[in-house]
Structures are given as C-alpha cells and as structure tokens.
Amino acid sequence: MKEGPDISHLAALIGDPARANMLTALMSGQALTARELAMEAGITPQTASSHLKKLQEGRLIALRQQGRHRYFALAGPEVSAVLESLMGLAGGMGQRRSRVGPKDASLRHARVCYNHLAGQRGVQMYDSLLRQDMLVLTPNGITVSPAGEAFVSALGVDLAGLRTARPLCRDCLDWSERRSHLGGALGRALLAQMEAKGWARRSKDSRAIVFTSEGKRQFDRAFPPQGLT
Structure with missing residues (x-):
C-alpha cells in the first residue's frame, strides 16, 4: 500500500x-x-x-x-481554496455548466469566494495592491508592507485585530480569470468594508457582488487598474 x-x-x-x-x-x-x-x-x-x-x-x-x-x-477556507482551484481547472478545460446567461457575466465581474472578493474586481484589487507594493510576495507567503498597513487602515480595516488570524493574506486562484485574487483575513475584511461603505452588496440569488455606480468609482480610485496607478 x-x-x-x-x-x-x-x-x-x-x-x-x-x-x-x-x-x-x-x-x-x-x-x-x-x-x-x-x-x-x-x-x-x-x-x-x-x-x-x-x-x-x-x-x-x-x-x-x-x-x-x-x-x-x-x-473552512482550505476547502473553498480547493473548490476554487478545481473550478478554474474545469473552466480552463472547457468543462462548464450548461446554464449560461446574464448571471454568468455578473459572476465573472465580481462575486464572493467563500468570504472574499473574486472575479475581475477581485483580481484588479489584488494586482493593484501588488503594483503599489502594498502587498509583497515572499518565499513564505504574502506580507503587508508599511505602506499597505497605512492604506488598509485608512479604508477602515482594523489590521491590528487581524494579526492573530491565519492566514492574514493568501492568494486564491480565480476560476473565471484564472489569475490570483486576495484571500485570507485581509481579503475578507476588505470586502466587508466595501459592503459597510455601501460600495457593493451581495446578490440575493447568486454569489454575485453588485457594485453601485459610486462604488465602482470609489473602488477604481482605491484600486486603480493597470495603467492608471
């Protein structure tokens, strides 16, 4: 055996x-x-x-x-990480559900992945934080730089209160974008702040996250897409 x-x-x-x-x-x-x-x-x-x-x-x-x-x-989050990776693998191989339509587009745009932001918006946020050196990739994982600490604190995230959470940050493979978005306690806290500020809300009928017009502007200001930083 x-x-x-x-x-x-x-x-x-x-x-x-x-x-x-x-x-x-x-x-x-x-x-x-x-x-x-x-x-x-x-x-x-x-x-x-x-x-x-x-x-x-x-x-x-x-x-x-x-x-x-x-x-x-x-x-737990380990289970969600495995499922998200499998969904990415299935999507890349063309193994998709037969049910398609407007909901699929909304899920690709922004959705909740267990408890953090995923989809195009989630990838945009993660990439923006990396480009601005607010998140730093190390051999031991992802760390928050001093600039990142100041930034997320300004958004209203109690970073000190998250320090005991494990993991604080982790990359999570996005099944629709097939790139990484931000998971972990910080990813959860940032999504919670977006909801608290009224930038976005969770759809009642799916995993989609719906941003308001003002929420989109605030999101792009906080996490500018590549070329606008």
Missing part, C-alpha cells in the same frame, strides 16, 4: 454531480439548510440528507445549529 495522503476519497466526494452542486452553492460563504442545498443540487431532500452525511464525514462541510434550525457551511 502506498504511503501519504489519499486524495481518491476526497476526489470521489467532490466528483459526484449533486455533491459538487452543493459545495459550489456553499462557496457564497453563507450557511444553507438541507432543503436549500437539495434545490441547488436538483435532488429530493431525502437524497440530499445522504449526500450531506457523506460530506460531513469527509470533513468538507460542517453543521451549524441555530435553535431548531440546522445549517451547513464549508468546513
């Missing part, structure tokens, strides 16, 4: 179409009920219960109880 981690079990869990749909739905970062996940997967609640049990046993999702209500969420 070969030594080392066994990826076949996890691959089989994720590879089932119904379970893959459930996991994708949980990429919004929201906790969903079994009934809601059954609807996302296009299966009966009874079948969904069997799939959810397998995902729990595989430690891909976690149960969250609120009073009498039971919700399911991804087990």
Whole structure:
C-alpha cells in the first residue's frame, strides 16, 4: 500500500454531480439548510440528507445549529481554496455548466469566494495592491508592507485585530480569470468594508457582488487598474 495522503476519497466526494452542486452553492460563504442545498443540487431532500452525511464525514462541510434550525457551511477556507482551484481547472478545460446567461457575466465581474472578493474586481484589487507594493510576495507567503498597513487602515480595516488570524493574506486562484485574487483575513475584511461603505452588496440569488455606480468609482480610485496607478 502506498504511503501519504489519499486524495481518491476526497476526489470521489467532490466528483459526484449533486455533491459538487452543493459545495459550489456553499462557496457564497453563507450557511444553507438541507432543503436549500437539495434545490441547488436538483435532488429530493431525502437524497440530499445522504449526500450531506457523506460530506460531513469527509470533513468538507460542517453543521451549524441555530435553535431548531440546522445549517451547513464549508468546513473552512482550505476547502473553498480547493473548490476554487478545481473550478478554474474545469473552466480552463472547457468543462462548464450548461446554464449560461446574464448571471454568468455578473459572476465573472465580481462575486464572493467563500468570504472574499473574486472575479475581475477581485483580481484588479489584488494586482493593484501588488503594483503599489502594498502587498509583497515572499518565499513564505504574502506580507503587508508599511505602506499597505497605512492604506488598509485608512479604508477602515482594523489590521491590528487581524494579526492573530491565519492566514492574514493568501492568494486564491480565480476560476473565471484564472489569475490570483486576495484571500485570507485581509481579503475578507476588505470586502466587508466595501459592503459597510455601501460600495457593493451581495446578490440575493447568486454569489454575485453588485457594485453601485459610486462604488465602482470609489473602488477604481482605491484600486486603480493597470495603467492608471
């Protein structure tokens, strides 16, 4: 028997179409009920219960109880990172869902990836922070420079309060852009600030992030695209 981690079990869990749909739905970062996940997967609640049990046993999702209500969420950012990478790989190979339309364009523009900003806007923000040396790539990961500390603090992010979070910063492969966007505690905090400032809001019907006209202007001012810095 070969030594080392066994990826076949996890691959089989994720590879089932119904379970893959459930996991994708949980990429919004929201906790969903079994009934809601059954609807996302296009299966009966009874079948969904069997799939959810397998995902729990595989430690891909976690149960969250609120009073009498039971919700399911991804087990952590490591799971979302794997799913996002798989979505990028599938997209690059032409393996796309048959459902297309305006929602797909909005998801490519800006969406939530577990708890941080993804899509074209997410990549723009990450690239801008790197170009302006606010984020620095090192052999040990991503660090925030002194200029970056001052910048995110000016945006209202309590960077000192995030220092205990792990990871503070990480790059996350964007499935639609197939480039990196910013994850980790700082990525989550920056998206939260955009929502608090009224720049953007989460769509009720999808993972899309909808920016207001003023929010787009403020975003481009804070994170100018290449050529405008």
